[in-house]
Amino acid sequence: MVVSRKKQPVQQPEVAGNFTLAGVPGVPLEGDGGKALQGFFSQLRRLETRADSDERVRIMQIGDSHTAGDYFSQGLRVAFQQRFADGGPGWLRPAGLKNYRSALVVYQNTPSWQVFDSRVDRQSLFSLGGFLAVTRVAGQSLQYRFIHAESPQPSVVQLTWQGGVDAGRVNVVADGAVVNQIQTGGAPDGWMHFEIPLRITPQRLELQTLDNKPVRLAGISLEYRRRGVVLDNIGTNGAQLSILSHWDGGELRHQLARRNPSLVILAYGTNEAFDPDFSAEKLRAALQDAAAVLRASVPQAAVLLLGPPDSMRSRQCGGDVQRNLALIRSVQRQWAAANRWLYWDWSRVMGGRCGIARWAEQQLARTDYVHMTAQGYSLSAGALFAALMRKYQQFIAGDAKPGHLAAKMR
Numbered sequence: 001m002v003v004s005r006k007k008q009p010v011q012q013p014e015v016a017g018n019f020t021l022a023g024v025p026g027v028p029l030e031g032d033g034g035k036a037l038q039g040f041f042s043q044l045r046r047l048e049t050r051a052d053s054d055e056r057v058r059i060m061q062i063g064d065s066h067t068a069g070d071y072f073s074q075g076l077r078v079a080f081q082q083r084f085a086d087g088g089p090g091w092l093r094p095a096g097l098k099n100y101r102s103a104l105v106v107y108q109n110t111p112s113w114q115v116f117d118s119r120v121d122r123q124s125l126f127s128l129g130g131f132l133a134v135t136r137v138a139g140q141s142l143q144y145r146f147i148h149a150e151s152p153q154p155s156v157v158q159l160t161w162q163g164g165v166d167a168g169r170v171n172v173v174a175d176g177a178v179v180n181q182i183q184t185g186g187a188p189d190g191w192m193h194f195e196i197p198l199r200i201t202p203q204r205l206e207l208q209t210l211d212n213k214p215v216r217l218a219g220i221s222l223e224y225r226r227r228g229v230v231l232d233n234i235g236t237n238g239a240q241l242s243i244l245s246h247w248d249g250g251e252l253r254h255q256l257a258r259r260n261p262s263l264v265i266l267a268y269g270t271n272e273a274f275d276p277d278f279s280a281e282k283l284r285a286a287l288q289d290a291a292a293v294l295r296a297s298v299p300q301a302a303v304l305l306l307g308p309p310d311s312m313r314s315r316q317c318g319g320d321v322q323r324n325l326a327l328i329r330s331v332q333r334q335w336a337a338a339n340r341w342l343y344w345d346w347s348r349v350m351g352g353r354c355g356i357a358r359w360a361e362q363q364l365a366r367t368d369y370v371h372m373t374a375q376g377y378s379l380s381a382g383a384l385f386a387a388l389m390r391k392y393q394q395f396i397a398g399d400a401k402p403g404h405l406a407a408k409m410r
Helices: 034-049 072-084 241-246 249-259 270-274 280-297 319-339 355-361 374-399 404-409
Strands: 056-063 090-092 105-109 114-117 131-135 141-146 155-162 169-174 177-183 191-198 204-209 215-224 228-235 263-267 302-307 342-345
Touching (some): 034 302, 072 228
Parallel strands (some): 263 302, 302 342
16 A cells, blocks of 8 residues: 655745755844834835835945955945845945955055044044044045946935045046035045035046145945945944944034934944953943944934954954953843843854854864954855844734734833
């Protein structure tokens, strides 16, 4: 006798964006995010369901070298833009820097430009991002070749300058044609912001100095004038969360308000763990300062604390770094819960304590046992995107029931 058996469905691996997450633990977001997360998801829902929407939804990731390398953030950016539409490259560093990478632009600086970094320079004034490109020589240029920019596509360029009564003029050149001339001078040590609409998105943008006078560029952004998601990468190698206090407070709040992100991702903790002077009190103070800045500038934004990924000192599992990492995650988790922020434990994607060693064996992490390979960062970004989308699907399901989500998120 032949016994017929019902064929069992084959379970497919979870997919997030371009990432197949087979074998990668599904790590949930902790916390409900309150009304701020509800607002972010409402914006995403409008992008997904209303073709007539011209809304740009901004996500801002601020962090250390895990952010600055732009592998993790590019993975997250591509996943969001593929599902909800592409709003453009977003915020960019003012100039090319050694040991920094952008997935969006190739930089070319003429020799006289100096780039100052707020992590090591405490004398200069810094805007959002903590970099300043400076020259005092005419005929110098900063070039930006956009790798994935869509053209023809109406777009807008925003430039942030540190002014001064003696500051010089700059030509803005898009694909070889001068589209604007800017006088960067103004009030002494004041910040100046320029917005330039463009008929099409340039493949190459260039800033050319015209005078032997100081020109000080703090940042640039490029967005499409259409609906979509924009993800700003604001990373500094070697940075701790306290680096935000190195930036001009008034200007930082102004720039955050101008960028108006709906989700802010704070991705710090690795350098704190390796700091011999680390303490939980210092971390709490930095979180308090960051919270004050965000409340003053973008009170409507949801905030996600990214717990640091696993790392090890001298390839040894255990010791001070592992103890500090555990304490940092505990402080972050408690802070997120108390302030209705979100928390996501990156280390759990890697298998928990000393997972960096296992990832290095699988070529998902580098042999410095701190940073990941491009594939490791991409998998991590896919896991975070999947966690956010699980929360988003809960929002959609709850939104269909009148009063359900509002009561849940109060």
